Amino acid sequence: MFLHFGILLLLSHGLLGEVDVSEAIDGDSRIVGGKDATPGMANYQVSIRIHRGKQEWHNCGGSILNEEYVLTAAHCVYRKRPDEMFIVAGSHQLNKGGDRYKIKKLILHEKYSKPDIKNDIAIVQIEGKFKFSDKVQPIELLKEMAPIGKKCLLTGWGYISYKRRKGTVPNNLQMLEFETISNEDCTKQLKKSVYAKLVPVDAGQLCVKRPKDKGACKGDSGGPLVIQDYKNKTVQIGVVSWGYPCTANFPDVYASVHGFYDWIQSKII
Template structure:
């Protein structure tokens, strides 16, 4: 029996959906197992762990999220729930798994003022077992800009600004836009924002579809030609939710692949 190296094994399973198809605004409920890398990142609050942000599964030991989700939070206060779909029920085709966080590796250049370098990797105490609703997403090998491609954003964030949190994972599709177009859209909405290449923007000029509070740290994925999904961005910031000319801004993962691969060695 040939043992595959873990990197090779990961390359063969990442970004695939095994399940048959069945801060998100203007989106729709997703079906069970459709986004198997999506994680609910929870933080301890007085008596229980509450959903705070999204995250995405990179391999059996590591997840990725936004640094601002875990800034100044001790790892012992964090819990990752993998394979979750509907927060209100326990009776799903496959159960979710929960993992405590051993290491939080935030990007050393993260700036909480500008949200630049808004990325953190989380190592679990015990590895997770892949199953149809728990599978890793692929990390880009090259720096494609993805402009004009359709990106899919998922999360349990608010359904609209100051609105309710859904119990079922939501999904929305948004087009990736050029950073300078993104800056000019914000300008026309009255905001002067500098959006360097370490960010990637996605959204509609007319608004109506976006990530929202509680989606931060979650994945923005793009489907490759071989039908597998690549992690193009991690939800970082926006102004309001789904407002016209105010697209969502994501940490561009292709810019950080060397840093990610370096940390994953641990």
């Protein structure tokens, strides 16, 4: 739902191979405007879906933390019931493949604030356990603060085009490269936008600079932002929270994995 007070709260309507995230970060990648993610590079990514009657649709992204838990944004599961949602893991396509998992419990941050979109982080516990394979694996979280000016990568099924609250949903998982910026710089830029009331950006958030005419969009909420650490390991640094729809020249805002690291660990023990 990248639409919250006119804001795009990035909500919506694994993969085989030997390619890793570092190759994508070094390449030309985007979501709005669209490039398919290479199969094999995001086996931690899941699709969080809503079902009503015989209808179902992709709602948000998420990332696998361990055999039972998924990390996502609080606004993705706010006022939702576990029995109206499920998770698909192990496919980079929305229309086929992957394994479905029922949801046992939704754990929102206790201080999640819908009006100013703070503490926008949540944990989803599935029924049973994930079946790990080359298509389904957990992502490691970065405990330290993410470096500024670092290339990073987002994957998701958010709109690949967006106009007047309407968009095109991709079938294939998309990817987009960003660059981290400081919270101070982010606050300064967003103060010039119509969303000035949502700043300053706090310690529970991090920001990224968008590529020109590209950006995360509706359906990408809750999805994982990752980097390559100094050991060349793929680690998650952020969870898609909100941004200015959808390709405007303003930063995108994420929940910070570093800022909520202890909270996350306390919920998945």
